Amino acid sequence: MIRFDDVSVLYPTGTKGLDGVSLEIPDGQFVVVVGLSGAGKSTLIRTINGIVPTSSGTLEVDGFRVDGAAGRGLRRLRARVGMIFQSFNLVPRSTVLSNVLTGRLHATPWWRALFGWWRKADTERAFQALERVGIVEKAYNRASALSGGQQQRVAIARALAQEPSVILADEPVASLDPPTADMVMRDLQRINRELGITVVVNLHFLDLATRYADRIIGMRAGRVVFDGTPAQTDDAV
Ligand code: ADP
Ligand code: ADP
Secondary structure, three states: OEEEEEEEEEOOOOOEEEEEEEEEEOOOOEEEEEOOOOOOHHHHHHHHOOOOOOOEEEEEEOOEEOOOOOHHHHHHHHHHEEEEEOOOOOOOOOEHHHHHHHHHHHHOOHHHHHHOOOOHHHHHHHHHHHHHOOOHHHOOOEHHHOOHHHHHHHHHHHHHHOOOOEEEEEOOOOOOOHHHHHHHHHHHHHHHHHHOOEEEEEEOOHHHHHHHOOEEEEEEOOEEEEEEOHHHHHHHO
């Protein structure tokens, strides 16, 4: 469960990223956050794993207080929350497998990771994650040799390898063509349905949102201005 209670984010520039957001996301929900550029979608997502600190209010993820968390507590939280970005954020010269293994860093002694002496259990977990997104045959290719859609699948596998309870995806399909975007959304949906992982995705486009979301959250100027099912968006827009 993710719980926002009157959460605001004030950036050092004076901009309000979030303005009194209260909402609860139960485990296993597929939530899509929509809104125009600058509405606060990204800020909302980034508070959930503590990348963006909250300025006021309380925020809990799986009972863990994110607001005010630091150090070890924050690292533990981030281990439970996988993240996917618009730009994939892979290490291009590394293999697909090495990229996915970085999802195991939190569970591995640093010296093992440094020398690439991964435990068998970690490697197995990485392969399972690659299988789930259907690119296990690319394991030994360089990440940079893959298409955009495939790279995003690697990023999803990396998040999955963490064994997260939540996956956050910040505009994951913004740089993909429509069929590829659909493929990536379907991967996220499958992970949500099959593994029960909560998924929170930011999207620009309402049509993709209505096709995949259990719940749509609409934002404007840092506030939640719509919260309902895809069917209810017909009345709202
Ligand atoms: P969205 O994801 O909907 O495009 P954002 O969450 O990125 O919106 O931005 C919300 C508001 O916060 C915007 O006005 C944006 O300019 C501002 N903002 C976002 N990130 C920062 C930052 N790091 N520093 C200052 N202002 C920011
Ligand atoms: P189901 O009961 O739906 O089959 P399981 O929890 O038994 O789901 O998991 C099925 C497969 O997915 C197993 O191989 C398991 O190791 C793997 N798995 C389960 N949870 C995760 C997770 N959070 N991330 C990655 N793989 C997972």
